[in-house]
Amino acid sequence: MKIGIVWLPNVWKSTLFNALTKNYSADAQNFPFCTIEPNVWMVNVFDSRLEKIRMAVGWQKVIPATCEFIDIAGIVKGASEGEWLGNKFLANIREADAILQVVRVFEDGDIIHVHWEVNPKSDIEVINSELILADIDTIEKRIIKDGRKAKSDKEIAVQFATIEKVLAELNNWKLVSDLDLNEDEKEHIRDLHLLTNKKFVYACNVSEDMMDTPEDKLKDIIGITNADTRVVPICAKLEADMIEMNETERKEFLEEMWLITTGLDNLIKASYDALGLMYYFTAWEKEVRAWTIHKWDTAPQAAWVIHTDFEKWFIKADVVNWAFLVEFGWWSKAREAWKVSLEGKDYIVQDWDVMLFKFNN
Secondary structure, eight states: OEEEEEOSSSSSHHHHHHHHHTSOOSOOOSSTTOOOSOEEEEEEOOOHHHHHHHHHHTOSEEEOOEEEEEEOOOOOTTGGGTGGGHHHHHHHHHTOSEEEEEEEOOOOTTSOOTTSSOOHHHHHHHHHHHHHHHHHHHHHHHHHHHHHHHHHOHHHHHHHHHHHHHHHHHHTTOOGGGSOOOHHHHHHHGGGOOGGGSEEEEEEEOOGGGTTOOHHHHHHHHTOOOTTSEEEEEOHHHHHHTTTOOHHHHHHHHHHTTOSSOHHHHHHHHHHHHTTEEEEEEEETTEEEEEEEETTOBHHHHHHTTOTTHHHHEEEEEEEEHHHHHHHOSHHHHHHTTOOEEEOTTOBOOTTEEEEEEEOO
16 A cells, blocks of 8 residues: 655645654655655554454564555645646656645644645645646547547547546546546546546644544535545644654553544554555464455455465465454464354455465465
């Protein structure tokens, strides 16, 4: 999972990235265009269940799920036309699976806003307009390149009908991800790699007293109407304060703030949800590990992420709810309590599953 972090300069995006990676690799300064080259980091996905499973089974090693975050430079008006290295920034976004937009909601007179006022709706319009303009340019180039072929090739003609439909919606300033396209239409535009066809997640950088703001209210504040789009409150300053804390200190700090999880934990979870991803666990060969898969993947597909040949060799899988494995402490004891099921090729993996695969090679 590769997430591109974008937004206007001076929304504390780089500060958020520093907290996300738990170091200060991203240069955070109070002036626009501080970030030129994208910072890239693999981030561990925190899940307290991993440590509980490890302690129960007595293994020594824990390997969490990971996702890749790309801290892309702040984008401004004219980026689609190359303003302030905009073309380079947009190329970096194109490599991401999803776009995480950091939206400034907090007020702070000491932190300069690039447009001199804090207006999250306007900020979103700026960045989305640049992405839309870039997509319009992509489609128009395709039409110029292959337009003649559509006159004589029925298959290309059908594809072009979809492309022209999408172009019309883009010209009405709509994101492709917000359009109601059927599966054939989605396939027709897949090779265009349109920026606004990616999943969007919005991180609202709020003040500490707004961390408990419901998602629906945040959507109203920033003007998001798509019911499927995830919007997460996060306080970059609060996250930065927790960088040097250990797990116990962080937990106590959150309790003092009347919070259960950090904004970053919620943000990573929202990114997984946006891309239709989840993870399951394995507890074998002296390690407990989380493996990222798509929601609704079958047991053989889940085995594939461990090794590509495992899907072909798959026979059955022992499956236990992680809580039962923790309760009974070992596979054999969980089996004796009839908590382990033997599942076949049609089994749909759940995000609480611990799995032990059986192969024939």
